[in-house]
Amino acid sequence: MKKLLALSTALTVVGFAARAEVVVMSWGGAYGEAQTEAHVKPWSAASGIAATMVDSDNPAPAVKAMVEAGNVTVDVASLEYADAIRLCDEGMLEPIDVASLPAGADGTPAADDFLAGAVTECGVSTDIWSNVFAFDSSKITGTVPTTAADFFDLEKFPGKRGLKKGAKAVLEFALMADGVPAAEVYNVLNTPEGVDRAFAKLDTIKSDVVWWEAGAQAPQLLADGEVTMTTAYNGRIFAAAINEGKPFQIVWDGQVYENEMYAIPKGAPNKDAALEFIKYATSTEGLRAQAQHISYGPARKSALKEELIFKDGKTVMAPHLPTAPENMGNALETSSDFWVDHDAELNERFQAWLAQ
Amino acid sequence: MAEATDPVTQTALLTTADGRPLKTALAEAQAKARRRAFLLVVPLILFVIMTFLIPIGYMLKRSFEHDGFASSAPAMVAWFAANPDFDPTNPPEEAYAALVSDLARMQVEKTTGMAGTRINYSVPGTISLFKGGARAAKNLTPPFKEALLAVDAEWGRPALWRGMQSASHVYTAEFYLVASDRKLTDDGWARGGDKERIYLYLFFKTFLISGIITFLCLLLAFPVAHLLATLPMAKSSLLMIFVLLPFWTSLLVRTTSWIALLQEQGVANDLLVALGLITEEGRLTMMYNMTGTIVAMTHVLLPFMILPLYSVMKVIPPSYARAARSLGATSWTTFRRVYLPQTLPGIAAGSLLVFILAVGYYITPALVGGADGQLISNLISFHMSKSNWSLAAAIAAMLLASILLLYWLYDRLVGIDRLKFG
Numbered sequence: 001m002k003k004l005l006a007l008s009t010a011l012t013v014v015g016f017a018a019r020a021e022v023v024v025m026s027w028g029g030a031y032g033e034a035q036t037e038a039h040v041k042p043w044s045a046a047s048g049i050a051a052t053m054v055d056s057d058n059p060a061p062a063v064k065a066m067v068e069a070g071n072v073t074v075d076v077a078s079l080e081y082a083d084a085i086r087l088c089d090e091g092m093l094e095p096i097d098v099a100s101l102p103a104g105a106d107g108t109p110a111a112d113d114f115l116a117g118a119v120t121e122c123g124v125s126t127d128i129w130s131n132v133f134a135f136d137s138s139k140i141t142g143t144v145p146t147t148a149a150d151f152f153d154l155e156k157f158p159g160k161r162g163l164k165k166g167a168k169a170v171l172e173f174a175l176m177a178d179g180v181p182a183a184e185v186y187n188v189l190n191t192p193e194g195v196d197r198a199f200a201k202l203d204t205i206k207s208d209v210v211w212w213e214a215g216a217q218a219p220q221l222l223a224d225g226e227v228t229m230t231t232a233y234n235g236r237i238f239a240a241a242i243n244e245g246k247p248f249q250i251v252w253d254g255q256v257y258e259n260e261m262y263a264i265p266k267g268a269p270n271k272d273a274a275l276e277f278i279k280y281a282t283s284t285e286g287l288r289a290q291a292q293h294i295s296y297g298p299a300r301k302s303a304l305k306e307e308l309i310f311k312d313g314k315t316v317m318a319p320h321l322p323t324a325p326e327n328m329g330n331a332l333e334t335s336s337d338f339w340v341d342h343d344a345e346l347n348e349r350f351q352a353w354l355a356q
Numbered sequence: 357m358a359e360a361t362d363p364v365t366q367t368a369l370l371t372t373a374d375g376r377p378l379k380t381a382l383a384e385a386q387a388k389a390r391r392r393a394f395l396l397v398v399p400l401i402l403f404v405i406m407t408f409l410i411p412i413g414y415m416l417k418r419s420f421e422h423d424g425f426a427s428s429a430p431a432m433v434a435w436f437a438a439n440p441d442f443d444p445t446n447p448p449e450e451a452y453a454a455l456v457s458d459l460a461r462m463q464v465e466k467t468t469g470m471a472g473t474r475i476n477y478s479v480p481g482t483i484s485l486f487k488g489g490a491r492a493a494k495n496l497t498p499p500f501k502e503a504l505l506a507v508d509a510e511w512g513r514p515a516l517w518r519g520m521q522s523a524s525h526v527y528t529a530e531f532y533l534v535a536s537d538r539k540l541t542d543d544g545w546a547r548g549g550d551k552e553r554i555y556l557y558l559f560f561k562t563f564l565i566s567g568i569i570t571f572l573c574l575l576l577a578f579p580v581a582h583l584l585a586t587l588p589m590a591k592s593s594l595l596m597i598f599v600l601l602p603f604w605t606s607l608l609v610r611t612t613s614w615i616a617l618l619q620e621q622g623v624a625n626d627l628l629v630a631l632g633l634i635t636e637e638g639r640l641t642m643m644y645n646m647t648g649t650i651v652a653m654t655h656v657l658l659p660f661m662i663l664p665l666y667s668v669m670k671v672i673p674p675s676y677a678r679a680a681r682s683l684g685a686t687s688w689t690t691f692r693r694v695y696l697p698q699t700l701p702g703i704a705a706g707s708l709l710v711f712i713l714a715v716g717y718y719i720t721p722a723l724v725g726g727a728d729g730q731l732i733s734n735l736i737s738f739h740m741s742k743s744n745w746s747l748a749a750a751i752a753a754m755l756l757a758s759i760l761l762l763y764w765l766y767d768r769l770v771g772i773d774r775l776k777f778g
Binding site for chain 1: 467473480484728739
């Protein structure tokens with residue numbers, strides 16, 4: 001028995017020591033799958049270094065827990081923009097030098113090729129995703145909603161509304177629907193009157209809202225006919241429309257978009273390989289490859305030069321991306337500065353408002 | 357034990373064959389047995405310590421300890437220690453000098469985020485303030501007060517200075533204050549505005565909903581458990597499967613099937629419309645509100661009530677009830693005076709189990725709760741994911757304390773030794 005125990009322990013130890021495998025942590029679902037197919041598998045094949053994908057509800061708290069405990073098992077994490085900045089400020093991520101990233105396919109240096117804000121001190125953008133609203137075109141016929149204000153217009157478009165249960169992106173959306181220009185939204189929201197104004201706008205539909213929490217719930221509510229319109233992550237609506245043939249239509253007016261970032265947790269076991277992985281994944285080709293799996297836009301100018309085709313071989317991606325010029329008419333980029341400061345405060349207010 | 361009965365020992369003091377006093381030998385032998393028994397439970401003790409006591413202790417520690425600011429601003433810590441009674445509305449030049457030197461150090465040591473995050477817990481808006489201040493700090497020249505206020509007038513806010521003073525101590529009750537709906541204002545800690553108070557209300561609501569769910573579970577489980585306990589073996593095992601099958605099914609599956617059943621376009625509403633009981637427009641809202649939370653959670657927690665009840669009812673001899681009836685008691689009196697009192701340990705165990713589980717429930721209310729079905733655990737999870745772990749720990753500690761209080765009350769009123777889980 002003792003011998004067996006010693007043997008198995010030894011084997012486990014050897015097993016751990018031999019592990020030189022890059023572990024990528026992302027969000028699972030259609031998104032995690034896109035990154036597995038576009039980044040993890042091809043990089044592993046090209047570099048000869050084993051790489052695996054692990055799923056998480058949200059990698060940010062996991063990274064924080066690992067770094068604090070001094071037991072980091074993840075080499076690359078896919079983080080929301082504000083989390084990538086906050087964890088970086090708290091010293092929990094490795095800095096990444098933008099000059100070390102590969103130049104675009106057309107030779108433009110990385111610093112110029114990436115869109116503004118797409119590379120931060122510790123993170124590199126993998127895509128730009130957006131909070132939009134969508135409706136079922138088989139249910140709403142005749143006049144269709146075209147603006148954010150239509151979402152709040154219960155007379156013109158009667159029926160329930162789906163909204164994300166949280167302050168972020170919802171308050172901005174409400175203000176834009178109330179006529180605040182995108183450029184002014186955060187100035188307004190930074191004042192107590194502005195916050196009251198956003199909640200007052202939400203009050204107008206409060207009794208007709210079905211709140212959702214997980215990204216997959218939004219298209220489900222729409223498919224079940226529980227709501228006539230819902231806010232959603234644009235990729236989820238795209239997936240339901242293209243993969244499942246649902247008659248969902250996105251309204252881009254008042255969209256709130258942000259970058260999603262790859263970052264390396266401080267003390268990652270395979271730091272150097274992780275950096276190589278990020279270089280590969282955020283190259284022009286890497287970003288294009290991911291955009292062929294899910295309708296989130298690449299954050300490099302060079303990646304948008306040639307037409308992107310979805311993996312089904314026929315759908316042209318450009319009109320489905322948040323960054324398409326025709327979708328950017330009234331669009332707002334999430335302010336990470338605003339939300340790192342006010343996330344807790346406004347969410348408490350939001351929860352209190354919900355409970356009233 | 358053979359030595360103990362040895363007849364050689366004839367003196368006043370009984371000794372063993374090798375001359376040791378019998379008492380010592382016996383004590384040694386028993387100590388050895390005790391050590392062996394203890395060794396057997398060592399793995400269990402270790403398990404409980406590692407997976408239960410240490411994490412809970414760690415959580416409790418987190419709820420009143422945070423060194424994000426204290427460790428990154430030594431000059432400020434020293435100044436606050438020397439001047440505990442300073443005027444937050446108008447801090448002197450030395451305070452600003454200490455602040456600027458700390459900001460410059462934070463910029464070099466990359467601790468701005470840590471310090472700003474810590475202050476931001478009680479004074480929202482300070483993370484970017486600290487970042488801006490730290491970037492500017494090395495170029496500032498005396499007088500520092502004017503220089504820093506020129507960078508951002510926010511640096512003069514009394515609430516900020518109160519926040520920094522409080523954060524200069526590693527140990528603080530701040531998180532408990534926030535969790536009791538207190539806010540740090542320019543005049544010190546005060547009750548939050550009507551639009552901001554949430555935690556105490558949610559605590560109250562969580563306990564109320566848990567109480568309702570426990571009551572409903574008891575109401576539904578009692579007849580089922582009685583049936584299970586009294587039916588012949590073959591039938592009762594079949595029924596038992598019906599109780600256990602959902603119990604073994606994933607929680608998520610059970611919750612989402614309730615969504616499919618009860619939502620406005622769901623099975624239940626469709627059926628009612630088809631039967632003509634309600635109109636197409638009058639579809640009932642049974643999901644994404646308090647009703648949905650209560651229905652789904654009652655179903656999910658029902659087995660935890662049925663099983664303890666069943667195990668108690670199983671061993672109640674039917675002859676007692678028959679005796680009561682033969683002595684002339686009505687069936688109601690028999691139930692009330694004879695049967696019910698004997699099921700009390702099961703009722704107590706089931707209620708305690710269901711109530712405690714309901715208080716900590718998180719996934720079901722998150723999915724079906726809608727606007728008014730949120731429970732306190734949903735806020736704990738929110739603060740965990742937004743990396744304010746100390747506040748999450750403080751709320752969790754308050755939840756733990758109230759559960760322990762209930763447990764104590766329960767022990768006083770019913771007696772914990774009467775508990776029977778089956």
